[in-house]
Amino acid sequence: MYSKILILRFPKTEAEKPIVCYLAKDYDLTFNILNAAVLPRKEGIMVLELSGTKKDFKEGVKYLRSQGVQVQNASQEVKRIKKKCTHCGSCTAVCPTGALAVQRPEMLVDFNQKKCSVCELCLTACPSRAMEARPTNKAFF
Amino acid sequence: MTEHKINKTYQQINARIRSGEAVVVTAEEIIDIVKNEGPVEAARRVDVVTTGTFAPMCSSGAFINFGHTVPTTKASKVWLNNVSAYAGVAAVDCYIGVTEPCEDDPLNKVYPGEFNYGGGHVIHDLVAGKKIHLKAEAYGTDCYPNRNIEKEVTLRKLPNAVLCNPRNAYQNYNCAVNLINKTVYTYMGTLKPNAANANYCSAGQLSPLFNDPYYKTIGLGTRIFLGGAQGYVTWHGTQHKPGAKRTKRGIPLTPAGTLWVMGDLKKMSPRWLVGASLQGYGCSMSVGLGIPIPILNEEIVNYTAVSDEELFTQIVDYGHDYPNGISKSYGKVSYAELKSGYIKFRGEEVQTVPLSSIVRAREVAEILKGWILKGDFLIGEPQFTLPS
Numbered sequence: 404m405y406s407k408i409l410i411l412r413f414p415k416t417e418a419e420k421p422i423v424c425y426l427a428k429d430y431d432l433t434f435n436i437l438n439a440a441v442l443p444r445k446e447g448i449m450v451l452e453l454s455g456t457k458k459d460f461k462e463g464v465k466y467l468r469s470q471g472v473q474v475q476n477a478s479q480e481v482k483r484i485k486k487k488c489t490h491c492g493s494c495t496a497v498c499p500t501g502a503l504a505v506q507r508p509e510m511l512v513d514f515n516q517k518k519c520s521v522c523e524l525c526l527t528a529c530p531s532r533a534m535e536a537r538p539t540n541k542a543f544f
Numbered sequence: 545m546t547e548h549k550i551n552k553t554y555q556q557i558n559a560r561i562r563s564g565e566a567v568v569v570t571a572e573e574i575i576d577i578v579k580n581e582g583p584v585e586a587a588r589r590v591d592v593v594t595t596g597t598f599a600p601m602c603s604s605g606a607f608i609n610f611g612h613t614v615p616t617t618k619a620s621k622v623w624l625n626n627v628s629a630y631a632g633v634a635a636v637d638c639y640i641g642v643t644e645p646c647e648d649d650p651l652n653k654v655y656p657g658e659f660n661y662g663g664g665h666v667i668h669d670l671v672a673g674k675k676i677h678l679k680a681e682a683y684g685t686d687c688y689p690n691r692n693i694e695k696e697v698t699l700r701k702l703p704n705a706v707l708c709n710p711r712n713a714y715q716n717y718n719c720a721v722n723l724i725n726k727t728v729y730t731y732m733g734t735l736k737p738n739a740a741n742a743n744y745c746s747a748g749q750l751s752p753l754f755n756d757p758y759y760k761t762i763g764l765g766t767r768i769f770l771g772g773a774q775g776y777v778t779w780h781g782t783q784h785k786p787g788a789k790r791t792k793r794g795i796p797l798t799p800a801g802t803l804w805v806m807g808d809l810k811k812m813s814p815r816w817l818v819g820a821s822l823q824g825y826g827c828s829m830s831v832g833l834g835i836p837i838p839i840l841n842e843e844i845v846n847y848t849a850v851s852d853e854e855l856f857t858q859i860v861d862y863g864h865d866y867p868n869g870i871s872k873s874y875g876k877v878s879y880a881e882l883k884s885g886y887i888k889f890r891g892e893e894v895q896t897v898p899l900s901s902i903v904r905a906r907e908v909a910e911i912l913k914g915w916i917l918k919g920d921f922l923i924g925e926p927q928f929t930l931p932s
Contacts, residue, residue: 489598489818489830492898496734496741507885510902527658528734530600530820530830530899 406454408437409464412473413447422470423451430463431455450477479536481521483514487533494534497524548841550587554925557591557838561922566591568836568916570909571750571848578849583842586849592916592923593848595755596769596834596908597747599900600820602731603711603782604829605641606667606809609704610678610697612636618688619680623647624666624697631680635688639708640666642819642829652824656729662827665819667707670699671771672814705809707771707817711781713833715753715801716788716857719744719877719896721889724863729824733899735862742859742887743897747905748852748879752835753801755848757794759786761838763926768805769834769912772816774921775807777835780930794847797856797876801930805833816908830901834908836916838923852880859889 413422418441426432432455439449453460467474490512494503502518503525505511525534560566567590569577574593578586608629610622613636622631622638626646629638642664651657670676680693699705720743722728722735729735733743748754756762766777781802788800816832839845858873865872877887883902886893915921 489901490903491599491830491901493733493743495895496736496743496897505885505898507883510883510898527656527821527823530822530828531818532660532821 404454405457405460406452407460408450408452408477410475410477411449411451411467412475413449414471415445417471418445418447420470422467422472423449425466426453426463430459430466432459432463476538478539479521480516480539481519481523481525481534481536482516484533484535487531488512489531489533491530494525494529497528499524548843549584550841552587552591552838552840554838554840554923558922560591561916562919564917564919566916568592568594568913570906570913571595571755572906572909574845574848575749575851578845583846583849587839587842587845590839590845593755593837593839593845594834594909594912594916595750595752595837596832596905596912597713597751597900598816598832598904598908599745599747599830600731600822600828601709601712601831601833602643602828604707604709604831605639605663606670607633607637607639607704607706607708608702609637611703613690613693615690616688617680617682617690617693618685619682619693621681623679624676625661625669626677626679627661627663627666629663642667643826645827656824657826658823659821659825659827662819662821664817664827664829667809667817667829668814668819670705671809671812671817673698673700699810706806707775707809707812708806709831710804711783711802712805712831713752713781713803713835714746714799715751715757716796716855717745717799718860719857719882719887720862720866721859721874721894722863723861723865728863729822730862730866731822731825731828732862733897734823737863739889739894741895741897742882742889743899744857744879744882745899746857746879747900747902748855748883749850750902750905750909752833753803754795754850754855756835756837756844757790757796757847758932759801759930760844760847760932761840761926761929762803762835763929765924765926766835767921767924768836769832769908769915770805770807770812771809771832772813773807773811775805776924777803777926777930778806779804784931786930786932791854791856793850793854795850795855798858803930832904832908834912836912836921836923852883853878855879857882
C-alpha cells in the first residue's frame with residue numbers, strides 16, 4: 404500500500420471537469436479529499452490523500468498530469484537547522500514522541516527524525532527557531 | 545594573620561598567567577581535583593577556575609550611539625529594524641532592550657504569540673554584521689533642526705555600541721511546574737497541565753555565582769566572558785538578593801545574587817548573543833557569560849568544587865501561584881535530579897526540561913580557560929565586591 408497527500412491544481416479550463424473520480428474507476432486507487440476549492444480566477448485546488456499500489460499510484464499521477472493538472476507532494480518533514488540549535492532543551496517539553504530528547508550525561512539535544520510525527524509543536528517552542536517544517540524533497544513516484 | 549594555609553594575591557595569579565604557568569581548570573574539572581587532593585593541595589596547585597552559562601537573560605540590552613546627521617538631529621523616538629529603542633538618552637543615543645517586540649507584532653492576540661523578532665534579534669543581527677534599518681523622529685530644535693532620519697547602519701560603522709545588561713547570571717532559579725489544568729506559556733517555557741513537565745534554567749555546577757556563592761572574588765571590575773568577548777561586572781544586578789536562605793555551604797536555595805555586566809558590543813559574536821522567541825511570553829536574548837574565579841585560598845577552591853548534588857532549588861507553580869504573586873514552594877530538588885531527566889513530584893515521575901544550555905555553558909568555560917592559558921586574559925581585581 405502506497406499513500407501520499409497531494410496538492411492538485413486545476414487550470415481554469417479543467418476545473419469543471421470530473422477528473423479525480425477516474426483515479427478510482429480506471430486506476431484502482433482510493434482517495435480521501437481533505438480540501439477542495441474553486442478560486443476567484445476559476446482555477447481549482449484540491450488536497451487529497453491518494454492510496455493504492457505503487458504502480459497504480461504512478462499511473463494515476465501520470466493521468467492527472469496528462470489532464471493538465473499540476474501535482475505537488477504535500478507531505479512535510481521537520482528538520483533541525485544545526486547551526487541555530489543551542490542545545491538548550493526547551494523543545495523537549497512539547498515533543499510528544501521523544502524525537503527530540505536530551506542525551507545524557509552530555510546534555511546534548513538529539514533529534515531522531517525517524518520518531519518525528521511532524522506535529523510541528525517544536526517550531527514555535529524553540530527559542531532560537533532552529534526547527535523548520537519543509538516539503539519532503541524525496542520524489543514520490 | 546590569616547586563617548588560610550594558602551594565600552595567593554591577584555597580582556601573583558596574574559603574574560603566573562602572564563608567564564604562561566597558570567593552572568586553569570573548569571568548574572566541572574575542579575570537583576574531582578578537590579575530592580581527590582583536598583582543598584589545600586587544590587588551592588596550591590590551581591590558580592583559576594572558569595565557569596560558564598548560556599541562557600535567555602531578559603534584562604539585557606545595548607546603548608547605541610548612531611552618529612550625527614546633517615542637519616543635526618535630537619532623536620526623540622528611535623526604531624532599529626522596526627523595534628522601538630528608548631531615545632530619551634541624548635541627541636543620537638538610544639538603548640535597545642532585548643524584550644522589546646517589533647512594532648506590529650500581533651503579540652498574544654493570536655495566542656500563544658510567536659514573538660519572532662525583537663530587541664534581542666536586533667542585537668544578534670548587529671553582531672552578525674547585518675545591516676539594520678534605523679528610523680528616528682525628532683521634534684526639531686534650533687541646534688538640532690532635523691525631524692526625521694532613516695538610514696541603514698552596521699555595527700562596524702556605529703560610533704559606539706555597548707552591551708549593558710542590568711540583570712544577568714541569576715544565582716539559582718525556580719523549577720517551574722503548572723498545577724492548573726490547561727497549558728501555560730511562560731518565560732520558563734511551555735508548561736503542560738497538572739505538572740506534566742518541570743522546567744528549570746541554570747547551568748548548575750558550571751554556573752558563575754554557584755561557584756562563588758558569597759561573591760568573595762566578584763565585584764566592580766571583575767573581567768568576564770561576555771557575548772564572546774571580554775566584558776566586566778560593573779555592579780550588582782537589579783533584584784540582587786544576597787539574603788536568600790542558604791545551605792551550610794552557602795548555596796542559596798532560591799533566586800539570589802545577580803550581576804550587572806557591560807562590554808563592547810563591537811567585539812562580541814552572534815554565537816554568544818542569540819535572539820530568543822519565547823512562545824506566548826515575548827522576545828529575549830540568550831547570553832553567553834563566564835566568570836573566572838581566582839583561587840586565592842582553600843576556602844575559595846572549596847566553593848568552586850560544588851557539584852549538582854549539592855545545588856538545590858524550589859519547585860514553584862507557574863499555573864496559579866506565580867501569576868497571583870503567591871510565593872510557595874512545592875518542594876526542594878537538586879540539580880543532579882533535574883539533570884537526570886525526571887524528578888519525583890507528588891509521588892509521580894515528572895519529565896524535567898532544561899532551558900539553559902549545558903553544552904554551551906561548558907563551551908564558555910573552556911573558551912575562557914583557553915584565553916587565560918594563552919595569557920590573553922588577566923584576572924580583574926574588583927574595586928569592591930558585591931553586597932553579600
